[in-house]
Amino acid sequence: MEILRNIARRKLRSALTISGIVIGVLALTTMGALAENFNALLDGGVKYFGSNVQVGPPDGQSTFLLPLSKIDDIKRVDGVAAAFPGYSFQMKPGAAPSFSFGVPDTIVATSPDENNWTPFKISTASGRQLTATSSGEVVLGSTLSKEFKKNVGDTIDLPVKPTDAKGDFVNHPFKVVGILNPTLTAPDTFAYISISDGQMLLKDSLPGPLQSALDVSQITEGITVYGKPGTSLSDLDKIADRINSQIPGVKATKPSQLVDAFKSGGAVFTGITTAAALLALVIGGLSVVNTMFMAVAERVREIGLKKAVGATTLNIMGEFLIEATLIGLIGGLVGYGIGATITFVVNATTSPGASTLFLLTVRLTLFALGFAIALGAVAGILPAFRAARLDPVTALRNE
Amino acid sequence: MANVRLEELRKHYKRGSEIIRALDGVTLDIDKGEFVAVVGRSGSGKTTMLDLIGLLLRPTSGRLIIDDIDTTKLGDRDLAHMRAERVGFVFQEYNLLAGLNVLENVMLPLRYSKNKVGGRERALELLERVDLTDRIKHRPAELSGGQQQRVAIARSMINRPSLILLDEPTGAVDTETAEQLVALLNRLNREDQVTIVVVTHDLDVAGQARRNIRLKDGKVLADERVEAVSVA
Numbered sequence: 001m002e003i004l005r006n007i008a009r010r011k012l013r014s015a016l017t018i019s020g021i022v023i024g025v026l027a028l029t030t031m032g033a034l035a036e037n038f039n040a041l042l043d044g045g046v047k048y049f050g051s052n053v054q055v056g057p058p059d060g061q062s063t064f065l066l067p068l069s070k071i072d073d074i075k076r077v078d079g080v081a082a083a084f085p086g087y088s089f090q091m092k093p094g095a096a097p098s099f100s101f102g103v104p105d106t107i108v109a110t111s112p113d114e115n116n117w118t119p120f121k122i123s124t125a126s127g128r129q130l131t132a133t134s135s136g137e138v139v140l141g142s143t144l145s146k147e148f149k150k151n152v153g154d155t156i157d158l159p160v161k162p163t164d165a166k167g168d169f170v171n172h173p174f175k176v177v178g179i180l181n182p183t184l185t186a187p188d189t190f191a192y193i194s195i196s197d198g199q200m201l202l203k204d205s206l207p208g209p210l211q212s213a214l215d216v217s218q219i220t221e222g223i224t225v226y227g228k229p230g231t232s233l234s235d236l237d238k239i240a241d242r243i244n245s246q247i248p249g250v251k252a253t254k255p256s257q258l259v260d261a262f263k264s265g266g267a268v269f270t271g272i273t274t275a276a277a278l279l280a281l282v283i284g285g286l287s288v289v290n291t292m293f294m295a296v297a298e299r300v301r302e303i304g305l306k307k308a309v310g311a312t313t314l315n316i317m318g319e320f321l322i323e324a325t326l327i328g329l330i331g332g333l334v335g336y337g338i339g340a341t342i343t344f345v346v347n348a349t350t351s352p353g354a355s356t357l358f359l360l361t362v363r364l365t366l367f368a369l370g371f372a373i374a375l376g377a378v379a380g381i382l383p384a385f386r387a388a389r390l391d392p393v394t395a396l397r398n399e
Numbered sequence: 400m401a402n403v404r405l406e407e408l409r410k411h412y413k414r415g416s417e418i419i420r421a422l423d424g425v426t427l428d429i430d431k432g433e434f435v436a437v438v439g440r441s442g443s444g445k446t447t448m449l450d451l452i453g454l455l456l457r458p459t460s461g462r463l464i465i466d467d468i469d470t471t472k473l474g475d476r477d478l479a480h481m482r483a484e485r486v487g488f489v490f491q492e493y494n495l496l497a498g499l500n501v502l503e504n505v506m507l508p509l510r511y512s513k514n515k516v517g518g519r520e521r522a523l524e525l526l527e528r529v530d531l532t533d534r535i536k537h538r539p540a541e542l543s544g545g546q547q548q549r550v551a552i553a554r555s556m557i558n559r560p561s562l563i564l565l566d567e568p569t570g571a572v573d574t575e576t577a578e579q580l581v582a583l584l585n586r587l588n589r590e591d592q593v594t595i596v597v598v599t600h601d602l603d604v605a606g607q608a609r610r611n612i613r614l615k616d617g618k619v620l621a622d623e624r625v626e627a628v629s630v631a
Contacts, residue, residue: 002496002498002499002503005498005499006498009497009498301492301494302494302496304494305488305490305494305496306507306511307455307479307482308453308455308482308488308494309482309483309488309507309508309511309554310479310480310482310483310484310508310511310512310558311479311483311510311511312475312476312479312480312511313475313476313479315479315510315511392455393450393455393456396455396490396494
């Protein structure tokens with residue numbers, strides 16, 4: 001109680017000091033939430049691409065097409081347990097590119113069986129997954145369902161027709177059979193269709209002469225290869241090497257390269273945002289140091305009296321440390337509250353199709369508050385030490 | 400039995416190349432329940448002696464025994480505990496904490512004492528004895544000098560110390576208030592058998608004490624016991 005009164009005793013100074021912490025924690029919360037959001041996106045990539053080998057056309061090939069027969073060849077490579085074809089298309093072809101922290105809206109054609117192999121499981125919030133015999137059906141990611149206001153049972157034309165579409169633009173009605181749970185990463189903006197439907201969209205996307213010349217049921221855009229469950233990243237790298245050496249006309253990318261790319265991107269982003277926020281927080285911490293030194297200077301007689309009536313060095317240190325820590329805590333709570341409100345409001349006002357900017361996680365909350373408290377405590381150490389070391393005789397007679 | 404025993408107690412300071420002998424080989428006993436005034440001119444060593452007995456200063460040499468405990472052998476932590484449990488202080492400038500009310504100021508030493516049980520009741524009892532029951536929620540700034548000093552006296556008694564040390568307790572109050580304070584000290588001394596050592600320039604205060612120790616240049620110049628005086 002006395003500590004709260006001490007803080008309240010110099011209202012303006014305390015308010016200014018606490019404001020320093022508030023600004024720091026506010027910065028840490030918002031920047032951290034930005035980084036957390038970005039990291040969640042990247043974590044999904046790390047989890048997905050770290051579990052398989054991506055096989056595509058060899059370097060230099062102008063089209064992204066492979067014979068489907070390569071799948072059988074790849075399945076014979078030592079260590080390969082499963083391989084799936086895959087197709088992807090822009091959901092909104094011709095749409096003006098816009099900056100986003102998320103993955104663009106994409107139509108993905110893949111085998112329903114692949115969900116059994118990847119550790120990155122997707123589950124439905126409503127409806128069901130696609131089946132091996134699905135045709136004309138789509139499962140929408142959580143963001144897409146909001147963007148297009150579609151629920152299970154609704155119909156959506158894919159790809160979405162642009163406003164300035166030419167006369168030969170073709171799309172097809174798909175029945176929404178499932179809505180996915182949010183993953184905070186790529187599948188949120190994915191529309192999953194069956195392989196056969198993917199081949200249909202592939203045919204639509206080919207230039208006219210090729211449409212009749214190519215049998216799309218025999219080609220794929222890429223192949224996703226899985227080892228046995230539990231295959232390590234380094235073993236997947238070895239599988240990629242074996243595919244490259246044994247199967248001509250394909251290029252298998254080592255998953256470790258993709259994982260490293262995701263991780264380094266995340267580390268740089270987190271580093272920049274966290275450093276900026278911590279800088280603000282440290283400046284706030286210095287103001288706590290200053291305030292506490294002034295508090296010690298003003299309360300010299302009080303310290304002397306407390307020592308005279310039995311306070312030990314540790315008692316005095318503890319009282320000043322608690323006061324500094326409390327300043328950190330108050331600043332932390334207020335800063336976090338404002339920061340959380342900002343992230344909530346910004347996320348809530350993000351248009352349904354756009355990816356949200358912020359992700360406020362439990363670990364970020366604990367870190368922001370913990371750091372503010374620790375900063376207050378650390379900032380209080382030197383002033384508290386000075387207070388505790390005051391000679392009581394001198395302190396008592398201080399003018 | 401002596402409550403406080405000083406044996407060849409010295410406190411020397413260095414000021415440049417000069418050695419200041421603030422207290423220079425004082426030996427004396429103060430018995431339990433005595434009311435002692437320490438008098439002398441400025442610089443005679445009165446306050447140094449009070450600070451030594453109050454365990455705020457460590458002697459340069461000699462021994463200081465309080466309640467049969469040789470305090471010169473104790474560490475800082477034990478000295479702090481002794482101050483909390485066995486010694487009460489009253490200062491000229493009251494030294495009440497501005498942020499605490501009267502009751503909280505009286506209870507302050509309990510915070511650093513091992514024995515906190517019944518502290519509030521004890522504080523209320525003491526405030527009744529110093530006639531401040533109607534002021535317990537007041538802040539020090541709302542009290543007169545005499546009232547503040549009565550709060551300080553109540554605070555000094557909260558842990559039932561065996562020894563109360565007062566440094567010029569009437570130095571900041573008018574004559575009438577000073578007389579009331581001395582009467583109060585006499586009453587507490589009689590009723591609680593608490594030893595009182597008061598450093599003072601005030602001859603009236605010294606006259607109320609039953610023993611006067613006069614210091615000069617850090618040494619005991621005179622140690623006189625006087626007849627008990629009746630206090631109204």
